[in-house]
Amino acid sequence: MSTGEQRAITFYIHTFGCQMNQADSGIITTILRNEGYLSAASEEDAGIILLNTCAVRENAVDRIENYLQHLQGMKKRNKGLLVGVTGCIPQYRREEMFTVSPAIDFIAGPDTYRTLPALVEQAQRGARLAALDFNPAEMYEGIDPGRQGSTSAFVPVMRGCDNMCAFCVVPFTRGRERSHAFSSVIGEIRGLALSGCREITLLGQNVNSYLDPEEGRDFADLLAAAGHEAPDTRIRFTTSHPKDINERLVSTIAAHGNICNHIHLPVQSGSNAMLGLMNRGHSIEEYREKIGMIRSIIPGVAISTDIIAGFCRETEEDHTSTLRLLSDVRFDSAFMFFYSTRPGTLAARTLADDVPEALKKRRLQEIIDLQNDISAGIYRAEIGTVVEVLAESESRRSSSQLMGRTGTNRVVVFDREGHEPGDLVRVRITGATSATLTGEADLA
Ligand code: SF4
Known part of the structure; x- marks a missing residue:
């Protein structure tokens, strides 16, 4: 086989963003391998480079644009190199993506990965194509993401989200909530545990809304069965929504030694005014009550969170409420960002992004400094244990x-x-x- 042919059938995936995207990169890998494409050890060895993108985290879009410039340079040196962009960013920016960089040959959204081999073939013939249809029935059933034998694995249990948090693109990029069948998730967990996997993370944009499409079992049922089926494997899950986490679920965690005592519970802001504008569906008092409930049932539990600084109309008082919440709750850790608008979201359509950038950055820095102090204190207390x-x-x-x-x-x-x-x-x-x-x- 010539070097040119070798390049044409090897692929390399850069994964950006969340764990769901990492799980999706496994699905893409299997789909391409099933069609005879080979994984390349590095992008230099690849004939196809895929950027599996995330639109949630700060700077994600900028990072992709910078990366595409680098790939444009590579394409000048490697004639025949194909570049595809998959995931959430093309799903919400749609065909406009092609104007971002001439390096892009094809784009595909989260529900269309099965079409990637066809897109690659047509791109090899010079076409520039987009596959962005939503497909609520697409759960990628029957595609084994090839994790057997690994120490830890992600198992998606649901896709999409029905919440309409004002800042979030997920409902527009990943569509409506739908859950995998209980029996197929448990079968996957059993298989992974038997293959020696030591840690399994159950994934969903909103895992607490899991609902078995066959027998109506909920996430607490799923978690209990996972803990039971894989007794020597750590079980984690993410992400939880504060309005849906309940005592039954928390008691399930407490009842199983192998279900990890860590809950990621994004709050986003400590101010009721902000939570209302963000359309989060709960008040800060309700959030604090849930934290109290979790800590009373699982002593020593670690709770982490997400915070957005400088959301639309945020006042100094709102910001102070967030700082107060951090001091009171003492989260183990936090993902902290300043707000930036995502086109197509509820906030982009209905709210002005009116907090000046310098102010957002100052507030974010205050949040980071405080949280770092809190985390350092919690971590220091572990010395000697x-x-x-x-x-x-x-x-x-x-x-x-x-x-x-x-x-x-x-x-x-x-x-x-x-x-x-x-x-x-x-x-x-x-x-x-x-x-x-x-x-x-x-x-x-
Ligand atoms: S719960 Fe809100 S922030 Fe989380 S994925 Fe759904 S819409 Fe986005």
Whole structure:
């Protein structure tokens, strides 16, 4: 086979954004492999480069545009190189994507990945094509994302979201909520556990709304069955919506030793005025009550959150309410962003993005500084304790250390003492920053 032919059938995927996108990259990989395409070890070796994009996080769109410039340079050197953009960004920017960069040969939204082999074929003949139809029936059933044998795996349990948070593109990029059949999710979990998987994360934009299409079982039922079917595997889940998390679900977590004591519960703002404009469907008092309920049922639980600084019409008082919430709740960690409009969202259509950028950035910095202090305090309190860590990989700094996570999702870097990724290790904590614990394997 010539180098040109080799390039034409190999592909490389850059995944941006959330865990759902990482899971989707596994689906895309399987779809392309089933048609005879081969995974390339790096983008330099690939004949097709895919950017699987996310429209949620700050700067995601800018990052993609910068990356496309780099790929345009590569295309000048590699005649025949194809570039596709998949995921949420083409879904909401639609054919306008082609004007963003001449490097793009084809685009595909989250419901059309099965068409990728056909898109590639037509792009090879010079066509520039878009596949952006919504397909509520598309659950990618029957496509095995090839995770057998890995230490940890994502298992999507639902797709889409019916909430209409004003700032969010997900309802417009991933469509209506629909859930995988209970029996197929549990079958997948059983198979992964049998293949040696040590940690499974159940994924959904709004997992608490899971509803089995066959027998109507809910997310608490699913979580209980997952905990039971894979007793030696850690079970995680994300993302929860505050208005839907309930006592039955939290009690299910408490009842299973292998369901991790970590809940990601995005709040976005500490102000009722902002929560109303954001269309979040709950008040800050209700949110605080849920936190109290969770902590009373699972002592020692870690709770993380998402915060948006500078949403439309946010006043200094609203901002102070967010700072107060952070101080009161003391989240383990937070994803923190300043607001920027996403075209097509409810906010883009109905609210002016009227907080000046300098003010948004100042408020965001205050939020970050406060949260970092809180996280550092929580992490420092772990010094001297022994925690159970699932080792994920070698640490970036040294091959004599491993990086892993506690059940509470805290990152731990520790001296490996003969351990390998995939091992469950008791680690004595000896140091802490606001984002990482350090320690040594407890040989006692
Ligand atoms: S719950 Fe709100 S923020 Fe989360 S995916 Fe749905 S619309 Fe977006």
